[in-house]
Amino acid sequence: MRATxxxxxxxxxxxxxxxxxxxxxxxxxxxxxxxxxxxCFLLVHITPGDPLVAVLPADASEELAAQLRAAYGFDRPxxxxxxxxxxxxxxxxxxxxxxxxRPVLSEVMRAVGNTVxxxxxxxxxxxxxxxxxxxxAGYFRESWVDKVATSFAIAGVSVPHYWLGMLLVIIFSVExxxxxxxxxxxxxxxxxxxxxxxxxxxxxxAITTSVIPMGIVTRTVRALTGDILSQDFVEALRAKGLRxxxxxxxxxxxxxxxxxxxxxxQLGYMLGGSILIETVFSWPGSGFxxxxxxxxxxxxxxxxxxxxxxxxxxxxxxxVDIAQAAIDPRIKRG
Amino acid sequence: MRVERWRxxxxxxxxxxxVLAAAAGLPRSAGAETVLRIGMTxxxxxxxxxxxxxxxxxxxxxxLTMYDGLTMWDLSxxxxxxxxxxxxxxxxxxxxxxxxxxxxxxxxxxTFHDGSPFNADAVVWNVEKVLKQDAPQxxxxxxxxxxxxxxTLASARKIDDMTVELSTKEPDSFLPINLTNLFxxxxxxxxxxxxxxxxxxxKAKSQAAWAxxxxxxxxxxxxxxxxxxxxxxxxxxxxxxxWDKARVPKTDRMVLLPMPEANARTAxxxxxxxxxxxxxxxxxxxxxxxxxxxxxxxxxxxVWPWQFSRVEGSPWNDIxxxxxxxxxxxxxxxxxxxxxxxxxxxxxTFEPGxxxxxxxxxxxxxxxxxxxxxxxxxxxGPNKKLTVKIQTSASGSGQMxxxxxxxxxxxALGECYFDVKLDVIEWNTLFTNWRRGAKDPTANxxxxxxxxxxxxDPFFALVRFQQSSMAPPVSNNWGYIHNxxxxxxxxxxxxxxxxxxxxxxxxxxxxASVDDAAFxxxxxxxxPRAMSPKVKGFVQPKSWFVDFSPVSMAQ
Numbered sequence: 074m075r076a077t078x079x080x081x082x083x084x085x086x087x088x089x090x091x092x093x094x095x096x097x098x099x100x101x102x103x104x105x106x107x108x109x110x111x112x113c114f115l116l117v118h119i120t121p122g123d124p125l126v127a128v129l130p131a132d133a134s135e136e137l138a139a140q141l142r143a144a145y146g147f148d149r150p151x152x153x154x155x156x157x158x159x160x161x162x163x164x165x166x167x168x169x170x171x172x173x174x175r176p177v178l179s180e181v182m183r184a185v186g187n188t189v190x191x192x193x194x195x196x197x198x199x200x201x202x203x204x205x206x207x208x209x210a211g212y213f214r215e216s217w218v219d220k221v222a223t224s225f226a227i228a229g230v231s232v233p234h235y236w237l238g239m240l241l242v243i244i245f246s247v248e249x250x251x252x253x254x255x256x257x258x259x260x261x262x263x264x265x266x267x268x269x270x271x272x273x274x275x276x277x278x279a280i281t282t283s284v285i286p287m288g289i290v291t292r293t294v295r296a297l298t299g300d301i302l303s304q305d306f307v308e309a310l311r312a313k314g315l316r317x318x319x320x321x322x323x324x325x326x327x328x329x330x331x332x333x334x335x336x337x338x339q340l341g342y343m344l345g346g347s348i349l350i351e352t353v354f355s356w357p358g359s360g361f362x363x364x365x366x367x368x369x370x371x372x373x374x375x376x377x378x379x380x381x382x383x384x385x386x387x388x389x390x391x392x393v394d395i396a397q398a399a400i401d402p403r404i405k406r407g
Numbered sequence: 408m409r410v411e412r413w414r415x416x417x418x419x420x421x422x423x424x425x426v427l428a429a430a431a432g433l434p435r436s437a438g439a440e441t442v443l444r445i446g447m448t449x450x451x452x453x454x455x456x457x458x459x460x461x462x463x464x465x466x467x468x469x470x471l472t473m474y475d476g477l478t479m480w481d482l483s484x485x486x487x488x489x490x491x492x493x494x495x496x497x498x499x500x501x502x503x504x505x506x507x508x509x510x511x512x513x514x515x516x517x518t519f520h521d522g523s524p525f526n527a528d529a530v531v532w533n534v535e536k537v538l539k540q541d542a543p544q545x546x547x548x549x550x551x552x553x554x555x556x557x558x559t560l561a562s563a564r565k566i567d568d569m570t571v572e573l574s575t576k577e578p579d580s581f582l583p584i585n586l587t588n589l590f591x592x593x594x595x596x597x598x599x600x601x602x603x604x605x606x607x608x609x610k611a612k613s614q615a616a617w618a619x620x621x622x623x624x625x626x627x628x629x630x631x632x633x634x635x636x637x638x639x640x641x642x643x644x645x646x647x648x649x650w651d652k653a654r655v656p657k658t659d660r661m662v663l664l665p666m667p668e669a670n671a672r673t674a675x676x677x678x679x680x681x682x683x684x685x686x687x688x689x690x691x692x693x694x695x696x697x698x699x700x701x702x703x704x705x706x707x708x709x710v711w712p713w714q715f716s717r718v719e720g721s722p723w724n725d726i727x728x729x730x731x732x733x734x735x736x737x738x739x740x741x742x743x744x745x746x747x748x749x750x751x752x753x754x755x756t757f758e759p760g761x762x763x764x765x766x767x768x769x770x771x772x773x774x775x776x777x778x779x780x781x782x783x784x785x786x787x788g789p790n791k792k793l794t795v796k797i798q799t800s801a802s803g804s805g806q807m808x809x810x811x812x813x814x815x816x817x818x819a820l821g822e823c824y825f826d827v828k829l830d831v832i833e834w835n836t837l838f839t840n841w842r843r844g845a846k847d848p849t850a851n852x853x854x855x856x857x858x859x860x861x862x863x864d865p866f867f868a869l870v871r872f873q874q875s876s877m878a879p880p881v882s883n884n885w886g887y888i889h890n891x892x893x894x895x896x897x898x899x900x901x902x903x904x905x906x907x908x909x910x911x912x913x914x915x916x917x918x919a920s921v922d923d924a925a926f927x928x929x930x931x932x933x934x935p936r937a938m939s940p941k942v943k944g945f946v947q948p949k950s951w952f953v954d955f956s957p958v959s960m961a962q
Contacts, residue, residue: 125551126835126838126839128460128547128548128550128551128552129551129552129555135880135881137550137551137554137555138880140547140550141547141550141551144547144550145547169614171548172451172454172460173451173454173460173621173637174454174456174548174614174617174618174621175618175621175637180637180638183637183638184638239670239674242670242671242674242678243674246674246675246677246678246680247674247677247678250678250679253678253680254671254674254675254678254680255446255664255666255671255672255674255675255680256639256664256675256680257639260636260640261636261639261640262636262639263636263639352450352667352668352671353668353670353671354671355664355665355666355667355668355671355675357638357639361450361638362638364450364667365450365451365638365667368450368667368834368835369450369451369460370835
């Protein structure tokens with residue numbers, strides 16, 4: 074009876090520790106989000122150039138320029154502009170794009186959806202290969218297998234991915250004509266479907282996006298595996314007669330928190346979208362949107378996109394922290 | 408037995424069904440929809456609500472396709488300069504007593520894609536969408552790209568259903584040319600969206616109506632909007648009821664795809680994903696031709712110049728220095744060496760054959776000896792070089808290859824005793840600095856600026872640079888040119904209402920600017936585009952715009 078009570082009590086303490094940890098992390102998120110909002114507003118406003126360049130040709134008269142500045146609210150003091158923007162953003166309104174007149178939020182969410190599709194596909198390829206190569210390389214250190222896997226990893230992090238993208242396009246689209254060179258489906262992303270007719274558009278950008286995370290995960294997991302395998306407890310497990318499969322399970326469990334953190338960060342980067350890859354493949358994701366917003370100097374769109382992506386990153390990190398705490402009890406105590 | 412009969416009956420039915428299916432299929436196959444897929448350089452679909460953004464590429468793809476103006480460009484010839492012809496107006500005339508008033512007769516029997524009639528009310532409504540701030544349809548986002556291109560238009564008034572009066576702020580013979588930039592959107596369609604829009608006030612409803620209109624647009628043009636996915640694709644279908652039967656499109660459907668990256672566009676063409684790309688990657692031109700694709704190019708109304716500062720103390724105030732720079736550039740070397748043939752050497756804003764060219768006495772050509780002589784007369788030589796500073800960008804719309812081209816000039820001018828310093832800044836910043844002028848701190852001490860310009864109409868090509876009243880902050884006379892002769896000729900051209908005499912006055916102005924070596928004239932872009940051998944009937948005019956109507960797709 075005492076044992077049961079004590080077990081329940083321990084669980085209760087564990088749960089409250091986890092909840093306290095989650096609450097603490099959520100509280101930390103608030104100043105981070107506020108800072109992110111301020112920084113992304115200021116960053117786009119301190120860059121030189123006219124914010125109305127998308128709708129105001131350079132030959133427009135000063136009178137017309139003044140008229141439009143007033144119409145778009147750019148004649149107001151910067152703190153007032155920030156206050157108004159923040160107030161609307163809190164209420165879910167990121168304003169309208171200057172260049173297109175469309176609501177920023179719908180533009181960003183559509184682009185983010187496309188980037189998520191690409192990021193998930195790339196993560197599946199990159200993380201699977203990264204874990205596989207990392208574990209193999211870690212287990213067979215200094216062997217030829219290790220050297221091959223490490224070479225893949227170094228190539229993954231070293232090769233410029235836009236160059237790789239172009240190379241893949243030349244081979245698989247132009248020369249072999251197996252896969253499409255650009256776009257997000259035969260009818261665009263609005264008519265996306267999960268069949269081969271659409272998925273074939275995803276193959277080349279997903280492979281190109283996956284090479285960096287593949288390389289980073291391989292190197293991380295290789296180092297972790299090697300490190301764990303050299304620790305005393307592994308020797309002890311083997312001495313106790315545990316089979317290699319059991320030892321492997323312990324290695325994976327010990328490597329998981331760090332590997333998870335690295336993969337979370339990589340997923341965050343991928344969800345941020347790659348301007349280069351999405352431009353090379355004309356993939357209508359957040360990187361493509363950012364590229365367009367930067368070149369058109371579309372401030373509301375730029376601010377909105379950066380804010381949404383930054384929030385994604387912040388919340389993804391929060392999720393990773395929580396997941397780590399669930400896996401590794403030492404973290405929540407800290 | 409029963410089973411056998413059942414089988415026989417069903418075999419007959421199946422055969423009949425097959426015959427019917429084949430019969431139904433045959434005409435479909437014979438008249439299969441023809442589709443033209445185009446990769447644009449734009450990163451987004453230009454705005455579709457009537458007044459496109461993204462410069463003249465916007466007008467090319469979402470302006471002139473779905474909409475018409477009162478006047479329009481003749482895009483039918485690859486040899487002659489593109490001139491203004493009647494569009495939705497059949498004729499126009501300035502008032503004999505008040506030169507600030509014009510009467511336009513409208514084309515009868517024209518309807519918008521939604522079936523509503525085009526008339527004087529529609530013209531007044533479209534003028535007021537960008538000029539009358541208290542009009543319900545006034546849209547600030549369309550003002551910038553429209554009002555600046557018709558700077559003197561003040562108002563519109565209906566005389567009768569088919570006649571409209573337009574007023575200008577000052578006598579301006581350029582108005583019919585400027586009106587090519589005002590596209591007629593359907594008031595009836597917009598009103599329908601406005602009536603059903605939700606919004607706190609009329610302004611919010613108006614914005615919502617324009618947003619809805621952009622997704623389901625209606626103009627009078629040869630192409631109708633069929634499907635629109637923002638930032639990804641715009642599908643247009645032919646308007647079989649287009650008022651100009653000679654310009655009813657020969658292709659059923661046109662798909663426009665934004666592809667800002669030149670290599671991606673080229674790969675999409677070579678892999679057969681699109682049939683036509685704008686501005687293919689220069690490095691791939693040879694391969695494009697080798698693979699049997701067509702390369703189209705023609706001199707376009709575009710100038711790649713150095714615009715000189717003429718403020719006090721500028722080295723360019725000496726005409727010998729300006730002329731020497733113009734004579735020191737081997738433009739043919741630039742064309743064949745760096746640009747793979749994709750430029751036309753510039754000897755002014757307009758080349759021979761253009762109605763506004765005139766007869767300049769200063770012949771712009773490559774003559775290094777003459778250039779060196781002029782520089783020596785101006786007091787410079789191998790041991791006393793003239794330092795000049797040029798503000799430019801590393802990329803930008805219409806800038807071609809700004810950095811390598813400027814480095815080429817730097818090297819070439821070095822042989823004529825110039826020491827050229829380059830101040831390279833981001834494109835949008837350069838563009839903004841352009842209107843601030845040479846005296847502004849943003850010029851960063853530069854005494855020339857390298858911003859390319861369109862030369863479609865007299866205001867854009869000449870007036871905004873050469874009239875002294877166009878100095879910053881009014882317009883783009885960046886270098887503060889103040890030449891009384893230019894001012895006099897601008898006024899003369901603007902107030903000459905007979906088109907032939909007006910063109911002669913413009914030619915006089917252009918010749919005077921070349922004789923004054925007002926700019927360092929370097930190159931004209933040739934607007935290269937590559938297309939599949941299946942694309943037939945395309946004519947590339949000497950214009951920023953093209954006519955997609957005669958284009959057909961071979962099966």
